[in-house]
Amino acid sequence: MGPIHDRAQRIAIMGELAGGILHEFNNILTVVSGTIDILALAAAERPQLAAVVRLIDEAAIRGSRLTSYFQTFERGQPPRYREVDVGSLLSDVERLLRPTLEGRTEITCSVAAALPNAAADPGLLLVAILSVAVAVHRAMPHGGSIALGARVVAGEEADDEHIAIMLDAMSHGNVDNFSKRIFDGLDMAETWVEQSGAHLRIVRQTGHDASFELHLAKASIDPEPLAER
Structure with missing residues (x-):
């Protein structure tokens, strides 16, 4: 088996795992998002920490949005405009x-x-x-x-x-x-x-x-x- 065949196999394996990876990543993001409000309350009177919390919140929102996009694509659902x-x-x-x-x-x-x-x-x-x-x-x-x-x-x-x-x-x-x-x-x-x-x-x-x-x-x-x- 040559390098092209090996690469094709790796791509096929990643394709099969993609749905599970996306699902697990979404679970992780759910945990992160669920703790943002708690962190925000704890950092309310500490501006430097509050700025870090906002960065985490923005990253979690972006990650959740991307995960949603790719999950929809991976499932092969009909287009939803x-x-x-x-x-x-x-x-x-x-x-x-x-x-x-x-x-x-x-x-x-x-x-x-x-x-x-x-x-x-x-x-x-x-x-x-x-x-x-x-x-x-x-x-x-x-x-x-x-x-x-x-x-x-x-x-x-x-x-x-x-x-x-x-x-x-x-x-x-x-x-x-x-x-x-x-x-x-x-x-x-x-x-x-x-x-x-x-x-x-x-x-x-x-x-x-x-x-x-x-x-x-x-x-x-x-x-x-x-x-x-």
Whole structure:
């Protein structure tokens, strides 16, 4: 058995364990969250300790949110569209990507101010964005940069505004078959993008850079028509 087979086995084992790991991690977060109020009362008159308690609380909330997203994805449930804070979701994506990109690809994130919520399945959208970013990262053997962003864009009709999540990638130097390298890794990502309620658009592609946009309906609009375009 070669290294490729061994790696495939490890991935398969981790896939089988993922559900249990997420469940146990959620249990740990529940214990942490349950003690926050007690710690807050104990630190009420000690500002330095109160600041630490707030950091723990914020980390627990973020961890609980991510666990919920991944548990929904892992269970393979039908898409459930709801209001999604795109800024918070992209912040989670940025944090998750930093260790994944192995320090070879720089990751930045910038979101327009007062961005309205989107209508999407947050778990599928999170995994979709991660998958597109990882596909781009793998297509840049010499490293590069990925910039995430989000803004409101006008639709084809009046009052048809929607939200665009941008992913701009720049490779360090030209890469042979750069576009093909990216698209070879996008098969599952495209499926998750569509199921999340988004529509993937290729804005630009050259031998050293590429730009993608995921268009989402605003939370007050039914996302189904957008997902089917």
